[in-house]
Amino acid sequence: MRTIEEINKKIKSGKAVVVTAEEISSIVKKKGIKKTLQEVDVVTTGTFSPMCSSGILLNFPQPKPKIKTGGGTVYLNKVPAYSGLAAADVYLGASALPEDDPRNTVYPGAFKYGGGHVIEDLVNGKDIKLSVFSYSTRCYPRKEYSCSVNLKSLNNAILLNPRNSYQNYNVAVNLSDKVIYTYMGVLLPKLGSANYATAGMLSPLMNDPYYKTIGIGTRIFLGGGVGYVVWHGTQHQPNTSRTERGIPRGPAGTLALMGDLKQMSSYFLRGVSLRGYGVSLAVGIGIPIPLLNEEILSYTLVTNKDILMPVIDYSEAYPNGKDEVLAETTYAELQSGHIKILGKAMPTCTLSSYARAKEVANTLKSWITQGKFTLTQPAVTIDRLNNDD
């Protein structure tokens, strides 16, 4: 047994032993579970992938005279933001598109610029054009306002993502005879490709499958800066079918995350353009798992071979909401570059980056090792969030 306070003492004195979720398995193989638990304090995880349910909460300095944003419309570089909040508060979603974007009028649309790209531009320190159109009140007389804002001039810029870090996901294939364009990427016809997602054994929720250490207030790596888990994410589904070691056999847990955009970097926060689908934001997330006991350590020993993923047809079953799983495959097989399903071999690919996920886990590892990042005790862990006790 070990507590978070004990781990933090070691972190502050520079003595904490931190390894990544990729490294922990081989250490346990060599030293056994008991010895490893004595020696290692923290396992770091990482993921990097488009996560459409992301966005930023902004507050801009009021002009003179003042303007009321609520009930009006607000644009950032022509991308509409949500303004049904107090004056000067706006929320820009990663998937928002300019009103004049042609969408899929000429199929497949290119979706060159949208919310995710505005977020990337802001993080890169670029100037963004803010336009507000509203109505006049006694306290907020101005009807129109436009100015240039950037990360420095904004009063607040907070990344606030309602659904990130999916625990496991579908493998998308295409049974039809035409190319289809989806949020999982370009799907080649007649089982021409298998498009998967997540960072497998590096994924945060794969290493704490029952959410026993992650909870409200868990301090994390978010987009190159420091963030926090604020709730479970939307569509969080812990009660899915699981393998013996607790790995869900499809999409299950999700996390809602928050962090100061002003600390982040575009290396870990990237606008993406998905052909024929829309825009999004790729987010780098890393969560430290404190090795509090043998059980917690045992969960971090998950390997890519242990992760079963459902193969779903995105030409018919997925769009129509049919629960048809064509086959199951493992993350390890997907990562080899080819899988075979329904008797057919096909190449695999992903829009998630395993290489960058590894960089996230290694960066978090070095922050903790250098004493720059300590762990937090969550107020409530996700597994107990909806319990009354």
Next chain:
Amino acid sequence: MIKRKYLLIFPEETVEKPITYNLIHDYNLMINILKASVTPGKEGRLVIEVQGDKKALANAKLYLKEIGVNIKPVIEGIRWLKERCVHCTACVPGCPSQCFVVDRKTMVISFEKEKCIVCKHCLSACAYGAIKILENNAG
């Protein structure tokens, strides 16, 4: 024997001439058509890989110039912007010439430019803006 890639842009009046046939028949060149956009009555574009005798190739180029065909060497039709690439692998399956090679241990991508036939599949597969196309050379 040399091997070169060219983009041929020919004005509408030459579209109906059997240029490829002449290159093969008169200059004994091996022609591999990589990409073609030829519509009668409109400017045509052809990306070819040519293999043959150095002198014959030089003569063939003179012939093409004489009949009004604009010849541009395809140096880099597709550019892979390494610093924008996140190494996700989305470009890998649809590439007919397997230009994008994944080191399966590190999951890091590299681009083997010489294999590229400028089909532009990667341009629609890449979500991160890591593929740029030089329209002049790529046709």
